[in-house]
Amino acid sequence: EGGADAETIESVAQRGPLTVRHQGHAISAIDYETMAYEASAAVAVAHAQPLRDNSRVRRPGRLTLTIIPWSEAERPWPTFGLRQHVLRHIAARAPADLVAADKIIVTGPNYQPVNVTAVITPKSAESAGAVDQAVLAALRQFFHPLFGGPNGAGWKPGQFVYLSDVAARLGRVPDIDAIQSISLTSQAILQNERVRILADHIAVIGDIQLQIMV
Numbered sequence: 001e002g003g004a005d006a007e008t009i010e011s012v013a014q015r016g017p018l019t020v021r022h023q024g025h026a027i028s029a030i031d032y033e034t035m036a037y038e039a040s041a042a043v044a045v046a047h048a049q050p051l052r053d054n055s056r057v058r059r060p061g062r063l064t065l066t067i068i069p070w071s072e073a074e075r076p077w078p079t080f081g082l083r084q085h086v087l088r089h090i091a092a093r094a095p096a097d098l099v100a101a102d103k104i105i106v107t108g109p110n111y112q113p114v115n116v117t118a119v120i121t122p123k124s125a126e127s128a129g130a131v132d133q134a135v136l137a138a139l140r141q142f143f144h145p146l147f148g149g150p151n152g153a154g155w156k157p158g159q160f161v162y163l164s165d166v167a168a169r170l171g172r173v174p175d176i177d178a179i180q181s182i183s184l185t186s187q188a189i190l191q192n193e194r195v196r197i198l199a200d201h202i203a204v205i206g207d208i209q210l211q212i213m214v
Contacts, residue, residue: 029048032063032065032090032094033046035089036048036086036090036106039085039086039090040082040086042082043069043070043082043086044068044069044070044071045068045109045145045146045154047065047067048063049066061103062105063104063105064107065086065106065107066108066109067106067107067108068146069082072147074204074205075204076145078106078107083106083107086106090106109145109202110201111201111202112197112198112201112202112204113186113205113207114161114204114205115184115185115186115209116166116184116185116206117181117182117210118135118170118183118208118210119181120135120170120176120178120180120210120212120213121177121178121179121213121214122176122212122214123175123177125214128212131173131176132210135176135210136208136210139170140205142169143161143203144204145204150165155197155203157200157202158197158198158200159203160194160196161184161194161195162193163183163184163193164193166182166184167182185206
């Protein structure tokens, strides 16, 4: 897989008490999530869904573990090797009936694209090109699953996207004179003040239609 950065001290401080808690045996959802982080420093996010199969359909006796790797890609996806590594690590510590029946699924996230349409006026015609590129970069950063979001801490499954947060982020782009309009679309539906994200999905950037009015 090419390796991964060492675990940070902050991450160890957060994970340590949970590791002590499960003592090598996965019982609760948080135990499985903690073990995913223990399996590899490449795992940035782990989200366990008990009683769900790989289609996220309710199925007693099943467990789906969604992981996201550290990556700057717009839609990070765990490689087959990473998924198998995490699965083997967890299987060695999970109840025997789950392991024997292959009822543990380790997979990547479901992403829900959010399309953005905006009309923006730069402070000058000379800065139009720079504003265009800066707005595109700001939107891609804001919607990044790991580094985006209103607080820069990423997006959680089912976390709504608010139009006011998008506008606030664009308002910090240098050399913008005015944001004339912003609209958000998801699942082919024009949204109002917020975009409803499905419970097991994560918001990501979709199509960007940007008009610079000079």
